[in-house]
Amino acid sequence: MAQFDQTLKIAPFLDRHLVFPLLEFLQDKGIYPNDQILKAKIELLAKTNMVDYMMDIHRSLYDEVPKEMMDRRAEVVNRLKALEDLAAPLIAFLQNPQMTAELKPERQANLQMLHDRYQIGPEHIDALYQYAKFQFECGNYSGAADFLYQYRTLTINSEKAYSAMWGKFAAEILMQNWSGAEYELGKLKEAMDSKNFSSPLVQVQNRVWLMHWSLFVYFNLESGRHSLIDLFMNDRYLHVIQTHAHHLLRYLAAAFVVCKRKHRGNIKDFIKVIQQEHHTYRDPITEFLECLYVNYDFEGAQRKLQECEDLILNDFFLGRPETDNGYIVYKFRDEFLENARLAMFETYCKIHQRIDIGMLSDKLHMNYDDAERWIANLINFSRLDAKIDSKNGTVVMGVQHTDVYEQAIERTKPLATRTYVLARNIAENLPVRA
């Protein structure tokens, strides 16, 4: 199961705090020894201010807490207090609705007003930033989110305002406020598009980070997969995937499988990318797409589909369990498998003129009547030009002029011996175009 685990590839592009949910997931799955995960957690925690959490884990591993950790705790508490004192005048102002009512849209005017009326200067505004960051490191994400937001509206330091956006984005993710996180994601992307980065490399790094963080949002929102395709297929971002983060192809591929319908135009381009990157990245999901759309190898696709299920259930973003009426459900897995089967059926129908229902029912492990009903629904659902011939027990396809059909003929000509059919026992030749 560890074979397809990408945590180590993903973690370098996340904020430390965002790595914890991934580690929790791995711990639940039991993919790695528990001790190893706990040690990884301590290592991460050592660089945050979440000292109590770190001490708990240490105690559970070694039955004691080292003195350094106690000292560290005291240090964190003192520092928090000091930062709070520094930011106190501004925080008092911000928590008073009558006072904040005086704020105007113009930043400079606000700074002047704060200075003249409340003796609040740039040092207080900067202290708010430091305090918010420190709260974040302590794991107080809601406090951090509020202060970072307020900091952003007040500051004239564009670099720090930019990093406050990242902080707020992370905080929303960690609070699992997906709509809030989506909003921050959009803002951040906008800011990145207009920002002057110190070098092209820094810009690329920012894009890689954005894509990784976006996975939290996109796989938790209904409309997320469409947004993921839109973002990742954007030339600038796709280029970054192909040069710096091949492992993201998994999420793009998964998104394409579940919402192929809306992205028919894009999927061809994506299949080309998968082929180009075949030697740098592949997993059961990308291989499934290749089997289906490049090789027309339906048996291979079926085998890959089984592997896909394992992969999905062991992937943090794709295999997130949810509860539904007290039952644990894996919504993405179900949606994925359903759409993958549908895609197989559609492609199969497009390259065969006549399909034997008895054969299909065997393959699908259904009885004949269920299979016939299932096919009837699919034909209707996917608006295929096809009819069921009940007397003959076959599905008869209308003449197709689709691209898939043309590609299939082109490809299978030189590959006459290749097994591309779902079952060898159906003695259908490829239809010859009328």
Ligand SMILES: *[C@@H]1O[C@H](CO)[C@@H](O)[C@H](O)[C@H]1NC(C)=O
């Ligand atoms: C988080 O920060 C806010 C703002 O400072 C504070 O009111 C709240 O008590 C903090 N929560 C915790 C758990 O420390």
Ligand SMILES: *[C@@H]1O[C@H](CO)[C@@H](O)[C@H](O)[C@H]1NC(C)=O
């Ligand atoms: C989530 O974020 C949105 C936008 O920032 C905010 O309006 C909303 O109150 C937040 N919801 C929760 C539960 O924190």
Ligand SMILES: *[C@@H]1O[C@H](CO)[C@@H](O)[C@H](O)[C@H]1NC(C)=O
């Ligand atoms: C980026 O730099 C250009 C020229 O160097 C300048 O005109 C533009 O205003 C800058 N944009 C931002 C957002 O700072």
Ligand SMILES: *[C@@H]1O[C@H](CO)[C@@H](O)[C@H](O)[C@H]1NC(C)=O
């Ligand atoms: C075909 O699907 C439509 C909705 O997509 C539905 O209204 C209609 O009843 C279906 N027809 C059959 C024969 O199942």
Ligand SMILES: *[C@@H]1O[C@H](CO)[C@@H](O)[C@H](O)[C@H]1NC(C)=O
């Ligand atoms: C049944 O199938 C055969 C060939 O498989 C075909 O020749 C015949 O016309 C079909 N019968 C009907 C009623 O479509």
